[in-house]
Amino acid sequence: MLNTQDILETINMIREENLDIRTITMGISLFDCVSEDEARLCDKIYDKITRRAEHLVSVGQGIEKEYGVPIVNKRVSVTPVSLIGGSLSPDGYLKIAHTLQRAARTLGINFIGGFSALVHKGYTAGARNLISVIPQALAETETVCSSVNVATTKAGINMDAVAQMGHVIKQCAELTADKDSIGAAKLVVFANVPEDNPFMAGAFHGVGEPDSVINVGVSGPGVVASAIKRAGDCDLSELADVIKKTAFKITRVGQLVAKEAASRLDTPFGIVDLSLAPTPAIGDSVAHILEGMGLESCGAHGTTAALAMLNDAVKKGGVMASSHVGGLSGAFIPVSEDAGMIAAVERGALTIEKLEAMTAVCSVGLDMIAIPGDTPDAVISGIIADEISIGVANTKTTAVRLIPAIGKGVGDSVEFGGLLGYAPIIRLNPYSPEKFIGRGGRIPAPIHSLKN
Amino acid sequence: MKAVITVTGKDTVGIIADVSAVCANRGANIREITQNVLGEYFAMIMIAELDGLKIPFADFVDELAALGRTRGLDIHTMHEDIFNTMHHI
Structure with missing residues (x-):
């Protein structure tokens, strides 16, 4: 039995508080597309993606209309391309990137992910070739997204890959310098990638x-x-309960949409990702939640504790609301995509060091942070190494998505538009990790006893 | 299945009549109406049974939204399941 108050609460969440389904993502395996012939491989990839996801956008729009909840993005993810490209040349991998772009255009989706490699213990020839063309692939395509997993808790950290990714990120930015270095915004370096x-x-x-x-x-x-605002001046135990109950309701909507989409597309339901994903829109900010909890500004001392509590409460509420939870599941803290984070960086309250500390207690990492365009490759690798080691040591996913803003420095900003937002360029530590990064090799997997 | 139709906006003569007429024409059976006028502001929640709906649900949603636009009202029609899943375990 529906009551008026419940109805009004739901409608208010959608219309006034920006409740939405951020993405329906169809994962598609490309293993059965493998072929020695480059052209045939690309044809099979295109055919499989466009056949499987043919109705993804229309089904998403149908659910959106029926349930009245916005579904912002419809997307596709595929098997890491380095695993199906085998012995292709770098040029062959580039052709796959263009094939993915063509498929995404046909489907009308805004991003396709999976131009990826897993190199946490070492490189295959395929992974090496794929990574070598990531900058070009991201510059020549609009919708293709790339990721590289450089570490796991069980394998340790591949520091050769960390060193290389510093260079790759910089190249991505340089090749798209005329578009505020947006190439780098489509590349993520991971530890313990889900x-x-x-x-x-x-x-x-x-x-x-x-x-x-x-x-x-x-x-x-x-x-x-x-x-949180409605909860007023309650103590933190009560506040945790308020967050849990809210997360439960949000996640129930995700579960409903996921099950409905899976059934209409005749595709198995995988998971609901519980992440609190902000957008640059006013009233859709994780930083503002933290400030609502009682911090003068996001980045103030106490921010890590507030974020840890928020993240934990969101998970506790969400887990009960969904039959399968997975993905990244936590609060995202992407600087450019969150109006409150942007403001906190601009007022000098939020630094990269504090952001790094925050990533130890939330998903997913140093995300959408603009850094000076003249940052040396080794410094980017140093930032990656620090962030990745947090993930490895704490058995959690962490990631790095940095945008070296070519031709710009601290005090400037970059503008991506849409969900990617804009970002003030953050100040970095000026000292060099070059010799440490230059050593290469692997940082061994951490010990899991004697915890301190 | 049931739908929840919410109507908000400036109060004028015949809002309930117009919304009900669309429901009747399209075969939606109105089960419940909660309605209030605060000052000049009209707010109504209507629950309608759609088993006899003669057109696709998406078209019904569009038709009511279009009626809202011509009368300067905000009309949203949503599947009841979104409310049930969110508020009932």
């Missing part, structure tokens, strides 16, 4: 996944922020 993440730019379809699957990412920072 195989069922629906969020871009890091989504790919893992090797243990079925032939195709529907994963859904919910959103709702605005809903949580409003609930």
Whole structure:
């Protein structure tokens, strides 16, 4: 039995507090497309993606209309391309990137993820060739997203890959310098990458996944922020309960949409990702939640504790609301995509060091942070190494998505538009890790006893 | 299945009549109406049974939204399941 108050609460969440489904992402395996012939491989990839996801956009729009909840993005993730490209030349991998772009255009989706490689213990020839063309692939395509997993808790950290990715990120930025270095915004470097993440730019379809699957990412920072505001001056135990209850409601909508989409597309339901994903829109900010909890500004001392509590409460509420939870599941703290984070960086309250500390207690990492365009490659690698080691040591996913803003420095900003937002360029530590990064090799997997 | 139709906007003569007429024409059976006028502001929640709906649900949603636009009202029609899943375990 529906009551008026429940109806009004739901409608208010959608219309006033920006509750939406951030993405329905269809994961598609490309293993059955493998071919020695480059042209045939590309044809099979195009055919499979456009056949499997043919109705993805229309089904998404149908659900959106029926349930009245916005579904912002419809996307596709595929098997990491380095695993199906085999012995292709770098040029062959570039052709696959263009094939993915062509398929995405046909489907009318805004991003396709999976131009990816897993090199946490070392490189295959395919991974090496793919990584070598990432900058070109991201500059020549608009919708293709790329990720590279450079470490796991069980394998340790591949520091050769960390060193290389510093260079690759810089190249991505340089090749798209005329577009505020947006190439780098489509590349994520991971530790402990999840195989069922629906969020871009890091989504790919893992090797243990079925032939195709529907994963859904919910959103709702605005809903949580409003609930905290309504809770008033309660203590933190009560506040944690308020967040849990709100997360439960948000996630139930995600579960409903995921099950409905899976059934209409005749595709298995995979997971609901519980992440609180902000957008640059006013009232859709994770930073504003933290400030609503009682911090003068995001970045103030106490921010890490507030974020840890928020992240934990969101998970506790969300887990009960969905039959399968996965992906990244936590609060995102992308600087450019969050109006409150942008403001905190601009007022000098939020630094890269604090952001790094925050990533130890939330998903997913140093995300969408603009850094000076003349940052040396080794410094970018140093930032990656620090962030990745947090993930490895704490058995969690962490990631790095940095945008070296070519031709710009601290005090300037970059503008991406849409969901990617804009970012003030953040100040970095001026000292060099070059010799450390230059050593290469692997940082061994951490010990899991004697914890301190 | 049931739908929840919410209507908000400036109060004028015949809002309920117009919304009900669309429901009747399209075979939607109105089960419940909660309605209030605060000052000049009209707010109504209507629950309609759609088993006899003669057109696709998406078209019904569009038709009511279009009626809202011509009358300066905000009319949203949503599948009841979104409310049920969110508020009932």
